[in-house]
Amino acid sequence: MKKVILAFAVAALCTSIDAGPAAAQQNEQFLPALVYRTGPYAPNGIPFADGVIDYWTLLNERDGGINGVKIAFEECETGYDTAKGVECYERLKAKGSTGAGYVSPLSTGITFALTEKVPGDKIPLLTMGYGRSESRNGAIFPWNFIAIGSYWTAADVAIQHIAKELGGFDKLKGKKISLVYHDSPYGKEPIPALEERARLNGFTFKAIPVTHPGVEQKSQWLAIRQDRPDYVLLWGWGVMNSTAIKEAAGVGYPRDKMIGVWWSGAEPDVTPAGDQASGYKALMLQHPAGKFAVHQDLDKFVVARGKSVAKDDYAQVLYNRGLLNSMIGTEAIRTAMKKYGNKPLNGEQIRWGFENLNLTAARIKELGFDGMLGPLAFSCEDHQGADVARVQQWDGKAWKIISDYYTADRKILDPMVKDASAKYGEEKKITARDCTKDS
Amino acid sequence: MLYREAGQFKTSYADDMAVFPIRQDRIALWLFLAMAFVGVPVLDAMNIWPFAGEYLLRAILIPFLILALAAVGLNILTGYCGQLSLGSGAFMAIGAYSAYKFGTGVTIPLEIFTIAIPPLPVLPSILLGGVISAVVGILFGIPSLRIKGLYLAVATLAAQFFFDWLFIRVKWFTNYTSSGSVTAPALDFFGFTVNTPIERYLLCLIFVTVFALIAKNLVRGNIGRQWMAIRDMDIAAELIGIRPLYAKLSAFAVSSFIVGVSGALWAYVYLGSWEPLAFNIDRSFQLLFMVIIGGLGSILGAFLGAAFILVLPIFLDQVPHALGMPLSVEFVSLLVFIVTGALICWLLIVEPHGFARLWSIGKEKLRIWPYPY
Numbered sequence: 001m002k003k004v005i006l007a008f009a010v011a012a013l014c015t016s017i018d019a020g021p022a023a024a025q026q027n028e029q030f031l032p033a034l035v036y037r038t039g040p041y042a043p044n045g046i047p048f049a050d051g052v053i054d055y056w057t058l059l060n061e062r063d064g065g066i067n068g069v070k071i072a073f074e075e076c077e078t079g080y081d082t083a084k085g086v087e088c089y090e091r092l093k094a095k096g097s098t099g100a101g102y103v104s105p106l107s108t109g110i111t112f113a114l115t116e117k118v119p120g121d122k123i124p125l126l127t128m129g130y131g132r133s134e135s136r137n138g139a140i141f142p143w144n145f146i147a148i149g150s151y152w153t154a155a156d157v158a159i160q161h162i163a164k165e166l167g168g169f170d171k172l173k174g175k176k177i178s179l180v181y182h183d184s185p186y187g188k189e190p191i192p193a194l195e196e197r198a199r200l201n202g203f204t205f206k207a208i209p210v211t212h213p214g215v216e217q218k219s220q221w222l223a224i225r226q227d228r229p230d231y232v233l234l235w236g237w238g239v240m241n242s243t244a245i246k247e248a249a250g251v252g253y254p255r256d257k258m259i260g261v262w263w264s265g266a267e268p269d270v271t272p273a274g275d276q277a278s279g280y281k282a283l284m285l286q287h288p289a290g291k292f293a294v295h296q297d298l299d300k301f302v303v304a305r306g307k308s309v310a311k312d313d314y315a316q317v318l319y320n321r322g323l324l325n326s327m328i329g330t331e332a333i334r335t336a337m338k339k340y341g342n343k344p345l346n347g348e349q350i351r352w353g354f355e356n357l358n359l360t361a362a363r364i365k366e367l368g369f370d371g372m373l374g375p376l377a378f379s380c381e382d383h384q385g386a387d388v389a390r391v392q393q394w395d396g397k398a399w400k401i402i403s404d405y406y407t408a409d410r411k412i413l414d415p416m417v418k419d420a421s422a423k424y425g426e427e428k429k430i431t432a433r434d435c436t437k438d439s
Numbered sequence: 440m441l442y443r444e445a446g447q448f449k450t451s452y453a454d455d456m457a458v459f460p461i462r463q464d465r466i467a468l469w470l471f472l473a474m475a476f477v478g479v480p481v482l483d484a485m486n487i488w489p490f491a492g493e494y495l496l497r498a499i500l501i502p503f504l505i506l507a508l509a510a511v512g513l514n515i516l517t518g519y520c521g522q523l524s525l526g527s528g529a530f531m532a533i534g535a536y537s538a539y540k541f542g543t544g545v546t547i548p549l550e551i552f553t554i555a556i557p558p559l560p561v562l563p564s565i566l567l568g569g570v571i572s573a574v575v576g577i578l579f580g581i582p583s584l585r586i587k588g589l590y591l592a593v594a595t596l597a598a599q600f601f602f603d604w605l606f607i608r609v610k611w612f613t614n615y616t617s618s619g620s621v622t623a624p625a626l627d628f629f630g631f632t633v634n635t636p637i638e639r640y641l642l643c644l645i646f647v648t649v650f651a652l653i654a655k656n657l658v659r660g661n662i663g664r665q666w667m668a669i670r671d672m673d674i675a676a677e678l679i680g681i682r683p684l685y686a687k688l689s690a691f692a693v694s695s696f697i698v699g700v701s702g703a704l705w706a707y708v709y710l711g712s713w714e715p716l717a718f719n720i721d722r723s724f725q726l727l728f729m730v731i732i733g734g735l736g737s738i739l740g741a742f743l744g745a746a747f748i749l750v751l752p753i754f755l756d757q758v759p760h761a762l763g764m765p766l767s768v769e770f771v772s773l774l775v776f777i778v779t780g781a782l783i784c785w786l787l788i789v790e791p792h793g794f795a796r797l798w799s800i801g802k803e804k805l806r807i808w809p810y811p812y
Contacts, residue, residue: 087502091498113710115712116710427543
């Protein structure tokens with residue numbers, strides 16, 4: 001019994017301490033960071049999180065925050081687990097003087113769960129290159145911002161690249177294209193877009209699921225060896241990617257006939273496979289790896305001052321993607337500040353900033369992201385803002401860009417977005433916003 | 440001294456058969472229920488710490504209540520009837536997906552005619568989710584008549600994997616959504632929409648209170664005694680006239696029903712949008728650990744176990760940050776694994792019968808205070 005009392009005393013002590021520092025600084029914008037630095041997805045989660053944090057640190061160190069409003073941030077480890085991610089979101093959403101500015105979970109599963117919660121809490125959900133493809137429709141999904149590209153964009157661009165390699169869309173007829181995918185909402189998202197393309201272009205499409213976390217893929221690749229598809233698309237994440245490349249090498253499937261999504265095209269995905277990964281191709285979420293103008297400032301203000309959280313992942317693909325994620329988020333806050341003033345803003349105000357964000361080529365250059373991102377603008381009906389992607393190839397040492405920009409065919413994708421979002425709106429009884437009236 | 444029951448005479452059969460025969464227990468229970476039903480909403484409305492904000496309600500109390508309910512369900516099967524089950528995650532999933540199907544309308548096109556059920560309101564769909572889960576529970580309970588112990592655990596494991604597969608692969612269950620993730624309908628109860636965290640909490644609390652009460656009464660009645668007889672020695676139980684078929688299958692049915700309802704609540708009230716991964720094998724293990732650590736064969740134990748397994752890691756995760764220790768999140772999350780694991784080992788060595796046993800020892804000692812032995 002004494003022990004029990006002691007335990008309660010300790011618990012009471014700890015919780016009372018918890019209440020203390022929770023009162024945050026007044027003039028700071030709080031931003032939560034849902035990260036995963038442990039578990040089977042950590043190799044990909046770490047560089048992204050490092051990029052996200054380093055860009056915030058850069059703004060604080062170089063400019064004293066966003067227009068003078070310092071950024072306060074806190075990490076929470078989700079382990080790519082949906083229930084844990086929701087707990088993290090609940091933990092962080094009300095911190096700071098105005099609550100969380102925006103949230104980026106870097107997990108399609110957590111995105112699906114949070115999509116149900118953010119309208120109630122009024123916090124924008126920035127899912128750059130992942131999440132619900134139909135959330136492009138801001139009339140039904142006012143709080144989701146699927147910046148730069150959805151999985152449907154990626155699927156369409158991948159097929160366009162295959163058509164180009166084959167010498168035209170007519171050459172796709174009768175070809176076999178298989179999709180090796182992570183068996184979760186993430187991996188299943190591209191399937192409707194690929195099925196639609198298969199119908200239009202006359203190729204045979206086959207979807208091959210891989211169970212989470214994806215370290216066991218023997219049978220899938222034996223099936224591929226039997227079936228001999230002309231191309232294999234890879235929709236993996238974490239250890240699943242490098243395992244897939246190794247297994248492909250094991251069954252002798254040519255790596256240059258494999259095209260990964262932009263979440264399967266970073267250094268942690270290919271380096272564990274060693275030489276076997278040479279020739280493997282992947283889509284790019286516009287930006288490549290390597291140093292750009294923004295990295296000069298990062299070197300000077302963050303790395304040189306010993307404030308960088310990055311180690312050898314600095315300027316890698318996913319690190320740069322983290323920078324981009326934070327840049328889009330903080331620029332949305334900057335846009336909102338034009339309307340609401342230079343002070344910490346709440347989620348509702350920042351949502352306005354997202355919806356009116358217009359990153360022109362000149363502004364992107366000014367921010368040091370020239371070459372990493374093309375012009376991007378959100379509007380009420382378009383929460384994606386861009387439709388382009390390139391393809392890169394791993395040569396054994398580095399990623400080489402091997403294509404020009406492809407533009408996803410909105411004639412195919414827009415009706416799908418419309419149908420899927422309408423279905424969601426109907427199920428949830430959401431009345432679509434009138435985008436002609438909404439500011 | 441604190442817990443003296445001298446002078447409390449039982450003068451009627453009703454008194455003798457009360458759920459809580461000791462007055463202090465009754466008072467404590469009423470106080471506790473009053474705190475849960477009235478105190479928490481009042482504190483929440485007045486924004487008093489720790490109820491300020493929604494964190495405690497949404498991230499701790501709601502999942503705690505729902506998982507405690509699931510643990511009560513599993514405890515009936517494993518703790519009272521002695522049938523080891525590793526399929527509770529699957530039964531939660533059956534509850535969740537059946538409730539989803541009933542909530543969004545069921546259409547089964549057959550050769551001659553089409554079975555079409557219009558979308559049902561939330562309460563019937565959650566309860567029907569439990570009923571479907573109970574039916575499936577009975578089906579998967581049939582092998583328990585022949586196989587026992589670890590072998591039965593493997594058979595229930597088959598249920599786990601089968602339903603994982605079913606809900607991922609058969610698109611009918613997810614209404615053909617492209618991503619395989621489904622979204623629960625709005626929580627309408629008789630025209631009242633449950634939305635705010637405190638309403639959701641109260642909804643869960645009502646479900647948990649009602650089912651815990653039913654479970655408590657079931658296990659002290661005729662059927663509960665049959666379950667316990669089967670658990671303690673099934674051959675002897677058969678010899679004194681207990682039908683194993685009836686006893687075991689009823690335990691499977693009741694347990695699966697409660698677990699199914701909790702699965703529907705988990706999906707509807709806590710997650711809102713879910714995929715089969717939310718009910719995978721990890722969930723089954725988590726529930727089994729709750730039951731073992733809380734105490735097999737104890738309703739209270741299910742609650743204590745749920746609190747330990749669910750809340751302790753969340754709490755530990757926040758301690759270093761709250762104390763201002765500059766530890767990285769990955770170090771803390773690994774530390775939580777180590778500490779939680781060590782605590783489980785320590786607890787099982789010190790008290791193999793779980794928290795419920797610790798609780799009853801504590802109570803015994805209080806009864807003979809100041810000279811406990």
